[in-house]
Amino acid sequence: MTGKETNKTGSENIQPTDLVIRVNTVLTNDPCALCGSPTDPTGIDLYLADSPALVCHNCGLFHAPALVRLLDLASAANTFVRSEYEMFGVQSDEKPV
Numbered sequence: 001m002t003g004k005e006t007n008k009t010g011s012e013n014i015q016p017t018d019l020v021i022r023v024n025t026v027l028t029n030d031p032c033a034l035c036g037s038p039t040d041p042t043g044i045d046l047y048l049a050d051s052p053a054l055v056c057h058n059c060g061l062f063h064a065p066a067l068v069r070l071l072d073l074a075s076a077a078n079t080f081v082r083s084e085y086e087m088f089g090v091q092s093d094e095k096p097v
């Protein structure tokens, strides 16, 4: 199933620049699929909707600004939680003994 030759029968109507947010489990920093710029290997990244291709934040801002704002919120929350953990001496990666 390539789904590339025609979209007549496909029920999905994905545009080439439809973007999605996925958890980047391999922490890759492949170049952006749209412009070729380097991307940040953070935990949550923008991808093309129909392929595992990373998209940089600049292209994300252009094609899906709302998703980029969501990503910014997520990373701000992440930073906040991490600083809270540090403030209270909680090890975020290990269970407290």
Ligand SMILES: [Zn+2]
Pocket: 032, 033, 034, 035, 036, 037, 055, 056, 057, 058, 059, 060
């Ligand atoms: Zn890009």
